[in-house]
Every structure is written in C-alpha cells, then in structure tokens.
Amino acid sequence: MPRTPTPARRSRLFRVVAAFAVLVALGGYLAVQYVSGNKGAPHCTVRSADGTRGEDRTYEMTPDQAANAATISAVGTTRGMPERAVTIALATALQESALRNLDHGDRDSLGLFQQRPSQGWGTARQIMDPVYSAGMFYDRLAEVPGYSRLPLTVAAQRVQLSGFPQAYAKHEPDAALLAAALTGRAPTTLNCFPSAATATGPGDAAKVRSELVSAFGKDVLPSARAAGASAATSVSVPVPATAAAAEAGGGTAPQRGWELAHWAVARAEALRIDRVAFADRVWTADDGWRTERAERTESGTTEVRIGLAQ
The missing domain is CATH 1.10.530 (Lysozyme)
Incomplete structure (x- = not known):
C-alpha cells in the first residue's frame, strides 16, 4: 500500500515545484527580453x-x-x-x-x-x-x-x-x-534605453527645439528652421562644415554633431525621442547605436536628425 505523503513532505514538494516554475518563468521572460531588444529597466x-x-x-x-x-x-x-x-x-x-x-x-x-x-x-x-x-x-x-x-x-x-x-x-x-x-x-559612447511603460503621448517637436535652444543657445537652430519647421515627427539640427573642412572640399565638424546627438539620446525619455541619426550611426530606443549609411544635405553639411515617438 503506497505511503501517504506527510504534510511536511507535501510542503517541501510544493516549494520545489514552485521554485522550478519561477525559474522557468524567469528564463522565458529573459529570453523574450533578449529577442525583443528590451534592455530591462530604463537606464x-x-x-x-x-x-x-x-x-x-x-x-x-x-x-x-x-x-x-x-x-x-x-x-x-x-x-x-x-x-x-x-x-x-x-x-x-x-x-x-x-x-x-x-x-x-x-x-x-x-x-x-x-x-x-x-x-x-x-x-x-x-x-x-x-x-x-x-x-x-x-x-x-x-x-x-x-x-x-x-x-x-x-x-x-x-x-x-x-x-x-x-x-x-x-x-x-x-x-x-x-x-x-x-x-x-x-562618438557612440552614450547609450540610453528609456522606459516605454511610463511614456505618455507622442513627442513634441516644438518642445525639442525649445530645449535645444535653452541648452545650446539660439544659434543652434537657424531662425527660419526654428520658427517655421513644420515636421511634427522629427527635428533636424544642421552641423555646419568647419572652415578647414570646407577648404578641403566639404565635411562637417563631427564633434559638434556627436555632442548634439548624445544630448538627444540623454534627453530621449523626457522628450519622447526614439531615433537619433548622425554621420553613419543611428540610435534607437530599442537597440542603441548601429551603423547606417549617412545622408548629406545639398549644401554639403550633415544633420543630426531627431525622430520622435508617435
């Protein structure tokens, strides 16, 4: 006749099963986070x-x-x-x-x-x-x-x-x-992974431009672009060519561009920014920095392009 498990044995068995279930659930969660690119808590x-x-x-x-x-x-x-x-x-x-x-x-x-x-x-x-x-x-x-x-x-x-x-x-x-x-x-040494859980509403291009001017001064955005930009989903900040680069046939001031790009990444959660592009690199809120073909304007300058969450 099989023995009936004592209350103590049943309690131990329950704890073992529960612990195993927690480990399986945790493993599944981590796998999903890894595959989806979620980096965990915002940081x-x-x-x-x-x-x-x-x-x-x-x-x-x-x-x-x-x-x-x-x-x-x-x-x-x-x-x-x-x-x-x-x-x-x-x-x-x-x-x-x-x-x-x-x-x-x-x-x-x-x-x-x-x-x-x-x-x-x-x-x-x-x-x-x-x-x-x-x-x-x-x-x-x-x-x-x-x-x-x-x-x-x-x-x-x-x-x-x-x-x-x-x-x-x-x-x-x-x-x-x-x-x-x-x-x-x-370049690309700052990475931020903002929280999607606390996000409320789309990003505001006017607010991004206002914050840029507050931090970097009014010259960061040409007056026509700052006053009349109509894009509601992105903000482009021109990075002018240096004098030396212009004499050599074009180019930009890369440090200035990376300064602006890193500022946008650092402000991503507060300003609902989900994409930043400069030179041949792109940052996204899900994946961080990656390489992508650079785009150049007709004037020969590049831009820091700040995309906003919708």
Missing part, C-alpha cells in the same frame, strides 16, 4: 572609447541623471568652456546631488550644485533651473585663475566652498568619462 550607460589596459570603463545612471549631465555639458560648451571645465562641473554635480535636481539640501541648498539663495547664487526658482545653475557654476569657475591646470578638487572647491573639499576627487574618473561623451569627443 543610460557611458563607456570609454578605448579601454584602459584592455578593459572598458563604464558608468551607469538613470535617464534623469543623464539628461541633467547633458544639460551641464551643453551649457559649458555653449559658453566656450573647455572639456576640462565640463569635467569639473560634472564631478561637482555628482558629489553635490548625484546629478539629481534636488529641491532640498543642507540649510537652503538646492539643485544640481546645491547652490544657496542666501549666498548670492540666485533665487530658489532660478537655481532649480539646470541651465541657470550650470551657467552660474561656469561663471564662477571662469573666475578661478588657471582652473584648467588645477587639481579637480581644488578648482571645484574654489567655486563651491564646501565643507568636504576632498570629496570631489573620487568622481573625476566618471566625470571625465561623461564629459568625453557629452562634448562629442567620444
């Missing part, structure tokens, strides 16, 4: 263009952090600041706010750089504007004699007057990695 990754000792360095962040980093970089380059200044600004924001636009802090500190209204940085509303706060940081950094030759922690401290001046140094490697990508010096 952005920046990697080194050439690895140190054969190993790539990477830094991962949320889309919101990437968007703030892109704004900090854009404000700096638009003011003519060198990549070193962008690195200093990014390291400072990494330490002060982890690249989050905080509405709180020590005493009356606010924003990406934890600037204080009571210390002359501006009103609370101004400081909470990333473009304004980044601009204020660069204004004060530019007043530091020889800042580009100073150790990063010294340059940052002379702007911030922090109680923990050595804390900025630990962020220098990640800040340098971000600066290389966001200033356009290291």
